[in-house]
Amino acid sequence: MRRIADWLEHRTGIESAVRSFLYEEIPASSNWRQVFGSVAVFLFLTQVFTGILLSFNYAPTPGDAYNSVRYIVAELTGGRLIRGLHHWGASMLIVVVVLHMVQVFLYGAYKKPREATWMVGVVLLLLTLAYGLTGYLLPWDNRAYWGTVVTTQIAGKAPLLGPYVSRLLGSGGEIGVVTFARFYALHVLLLPPATLLLIGAHIYLVRKHGVAPLPGDEALPRKKFFPGQVFRDTVAIFIAFAILFTLAVAARVPLERIADPTDTSYIPRPEWYFLFLFQTLKWFEGPLEVVGAVVLPGLAVAALILVPFIDRGRAVRVTRRTAAFTAVTLAGVTWTGLTVAAVATTPKPVTPVQIDFSEPTDWMHLSPEELAGIGYFRGEACATCHNLVEGKAKVGPDLALAAPRKSAAEMIAHFQNPAQVVPGTAMPAVQLTGPQLNALAAFLLKLTPRNAAALQAAPEFAVTGAMVYQANRCGACHQVNGMGMRIGPPLNGLARRRDAAWVEQHFREPQKLSPGTIMPPYRFTPAEMKALSAYLFTLPE
Amino acid sequence: MPVENRRTFLLGAIYGLWGLIAAALGIPASVYLLLPPKARQDDEWVEAGDIAALKPGEPAEIVFRRNRRDGWKITSQKSTVWVVKTGQRDVAAYAPQCTHLGCAYHWDDRRREFLCPCHSSSFGLDGRVLSGPAPRPLDRYEVRVENNKLLLGRVRQSGGGGA
Numbered sequence: 001m002r003r004i005a006d007w008l009e010h011r012t013g014i015e016s017a018v019r020s021f022l023y024e025e026i027p028a029s030s031n032w033r034q035v036f037g038s039v040a041v042f043l044f045l046t047q048v049f050t051g052i053l054l055s056f057n058y059a060p061t062p063g064d065a066y067n068s069v070r071y072i073v074a075e076l077t078g079g080r081l082i083r084g085l086h087h088w089g090a091s092m093l094i095v096v097v098v099l100h101m102v103q104v105f106l107y108g109a110y111k112k113p114r115e116a117t118w119m120v121g122v123v124l125l126l127l128t129l130a131y132g133l134t135g136y137l138l139p140w141d142n143r144a145y146w147g148t149v150v151t152t153q154i155a156g157k158a159p160l161l162g163p164y165v166s167r168l169l170g171s172g173g174e175i176g177v178v179t180f181a182r183f184y185a186l187h188v189l190l191l192p193p194a195t196l197l198l199i200g201a202h203i204y205l206v207r208k209h210g211v212a213p214l215p216g217d218e219a220l221p222r223k224k225f226f227p228g229q230v231f232r233d234t235v236a237i238f239i240a241f242a243i244l245f246t247l248a249v250a251a252r253v254p255l256e257r258i259a260d261p262t263d264t265s266y267i268p269r270p271e272w273y274f275l276f277l278f279q280t281l282k283w284f285e286g287p288l289e290v291v292g293a294v295v296l297p298g299l300a301v302a303a304l305i306l307v308p309f310i311d312r313g314r315a316v317r318v319t320r321r322t323a324a325f326t327a328v329t330l331a332g333v334t335w336t337g338l339t340v341a342a343v344a345t346t347p348k349p350v351t352p353v354q355i356d357f358s359e360p361t362d363w364m365h366l367s368p369e370e371l372a373g374i375g376y377f378r379g380e381a382c383a384t385c386h387n388l389v390e391g392k393a394k395v396g397p398d399l400a401l402a403a404p405r406k407s408a409a410e411m412i413a414h415f416q417n418p419a420q421v422v423p424g425t426a427m428p429a430v431q432l433t434g435p436q437l438n439a440l441a442a443f444l445l446k447l448t449p450r451n452a453a454a455l456q457a458a459p460e461f462a463v464t465g466a467m468v469y470q471a472n473r474c475g476a477c478h479q480v481n482g483m484g485m486r487i488g489p490p491l492n493g494l495a496r497r498r499d500a501a502w503v504e505q506h507f508r509e510p511q512k513l514s515p516g517t518i519m520p521p522y523r524f525t526p527a528e529m530k531a532l533s534a535y536l537f538t539l540p541e
Numbered sequence: 542m543p544v545e546n547r548r549t550f551l552l553g554a555i556y557g558l559w560g561l562i563a564a565a566l567g568i569p570a571s572v573y574l575l576l577p578p579k580a581r582q583d584d585e586w587v588e589a590g591d592i593a594a595l596k597p598g599e600p601a602e603i604v605f606r607r608n609r610r611d612g613w614k615i616t617s618q619k620s621t622v623w624v625v626k627t628g629q630r631d632v633a634a635y636a637p638q639c640t641h642l643g644c645a646y647h648w649d650d651r652r653r654e655f656l657c658p659c660h661s662s663s664f665g666l667d668g669r670v671l672s673g674p675a676p677r678p679l680d681r682y683e684v685r686v687e688n689n690k691l692l693l694g695r696v697r698q699s700g701g702g703g704a
Contacts, residue, residue: 053570070613071612071613075578077572078573082569227552228551231551241565245565
């Protein structure tokens with residue numbers, strides 16, 4: 001072992017390189033406050049790692065992109081976790097990079113001779129934001145699409161350069177395959193090497209000038225980086241990682257509907273860290289638009305880069321840096337205010353429930369009768385004795401395999417009087433009304449071994465909604481998924497036409513909203529109303 | 542001594558915490574890359590064509606389309622199968638790849654054997670290896686015949702046993 005190490009050291013000098021890196025001398029005041037840089041590097045490398053893993057199963061073209069992300073989270077073991085790590089890692093990276101910057105700013109660690117370190121840092125912050133912008137598009141769901149529409153439009157607003165930037169991003173007015181290719185290339189081919197290079201330069205500069213000392217450090221003996229500071233960095237990295245991992249497991253990253261340029265009901269919002277910019281945009285109208293979109297952000301970035309040249313005073317104790325504290329507080333308050341305003345003014349979405357499209361959505365294409373059948377199947381606890389497909393052996397037969405061989409009439413006779421149809425069966429009679437039995441049979445007829453698990457995943461609100469729909473015989477006038485009468489308007493695509501408040505009021509007072517309609521008023525319980533309108537709004541087009 | 546203890550503790554914590562992080566990233570990554578996808582079941586039986594005109598002992602290549610689940614896509618794919626009538630109602634359907642290294646073999650009518658052009662494996666009408674490096678008989682599709690229509694299921698690998 002020793003001989004191999006000696007050989008390596010002699011031929012490459014790696015051991016002494018590591019040694020000189022670890023045993024670098026740092027000021028006596030070095031402390032927990034210096035951990036943010038290491039955490040940022042760690043989070044960046046984690047993003048590289050999870051990003052590469054995602055790219056192993058990702059197709060960077062519209063349409064396929066969406067399907068491959070769905071494949072990753074729904075069909076690959078651990079795929080949802082990896083996507084979660086990448087998604088939340090991006091947010092955490094921004095938080096940590098900003099904390100790092102605030103710490104350096106408050107302590108005035110950018111002062112001579114560390115101006116270049118600071119400026120490289122500002123560029124790294126911008127790169128981090130650029131990942132967010134370009135990565136947003138890649139899942140190609142509605143959120144991705146509309147977020148990018150706004151981004152490219154803003155880029156197009158830049159004075160003089162606007163049209164060129166817009167062309168560079170591949171969005172000559174519209175978003176399509178070219179935009180997608182550009183964003184993907186930026187996100188995975190251009191930005192990562194650029195970031196690695198600049199991180200290298202940043203760390204090189206930190207090492208060259210040494211960690212910034214505090215006033216008074218000169219008199220104290222210097223410490224070694226290893227193991228004390230490495231321990232602090234490790235603990236901080238571990239805490240950050242634990243938070244990231246918890247978020248990735250506990251906070252599901254939904255996949256929305258596939259990108260739909262015609263969806264006028266969609267309310268686009270950027271990631272949380274861009275909300276303040278988004279809110280700023282709202283306040284500059286007409287010809288002033290360019291001020292909010294380009295001029296103000298541009299000035300802010302310029303001011304950040306020039307910080308070491310604006311503040312050229314001698315280094316003083318951090319407690320005396322009132323101006324710096326005031327600046328950070330002001331920036332913090334402004335940012336929070338803008339973000340809160342942006343959140344507060346976001347209209348409630350038309351669809352009251354959010355559907356995770358990475359789950360099977362086969363249930364959406366069932367008729368209301370079949371979907372209600374799932375409700376009766378659950379309500380009658382059929383699953384205590386039956387599997388839908390193969391599973392642990394139960395008393396009754398597996399339904400997806402057995403049911404399709406019977407007719408609805410046979411099944412209903414069997415439900416009502418099991419022993420008469422199958423002598424000797426232990427199955428108790430099902431206590432449902434005629435229409436409910438029809439629904440149950442309709443669902444069972446729809447079952448195949450292929451769709452059983454997907455149908456079983458139908459969300460509770462939709463099933464309840466369909467049961468309310470059936471119980472009130474809505475299908476006598478309306479059509480859903482091609483089933484029912486066409487006396488009233490078909491209900492598919494309702495989300496495009498109306499919002500939840502309108503629909504709920506229309507149930508209570510149809511005459512008021514649609515004078516002359518033959519639809520009678522309905523008195524639903526709040527729970528029924530909620531389930532029914534949520535169900536109607538999730539109907540596919 | 543307390544200095545030594547402190548150093549030991551710090552080193553232990555550093556290695557321990559990095560070990561945990563490596564495991565928490567490494568295990569999901571390996572599982573993600575190595576386990577097969579939890580795909581939904583595919584349609585079991587595909588109709589390959591009419592076999593009324595087949596003569597016993599005369600292999601025929603039948604071309605049919607079959608849906609294949611390919612990652613995040615389902616593609617309709619042209620597939621072929623070599624069909625041999627073995628009895629009044631029985632047929633054998635061989636997957637079209639040589640069991641050696643996957644080349645497409647053909648029926649050599651003169652020598653009355655399936656011949657692989659790559660490494661000269663040859664197979665009999667019953668799929669058994671007659672000569673060459675092929676390690677096992679031809680793989681067979683699961684077969685069902687309904688009204689002279691040939692239905693194909695999954696491909697079953699033949700168990701070992703050469704010429």
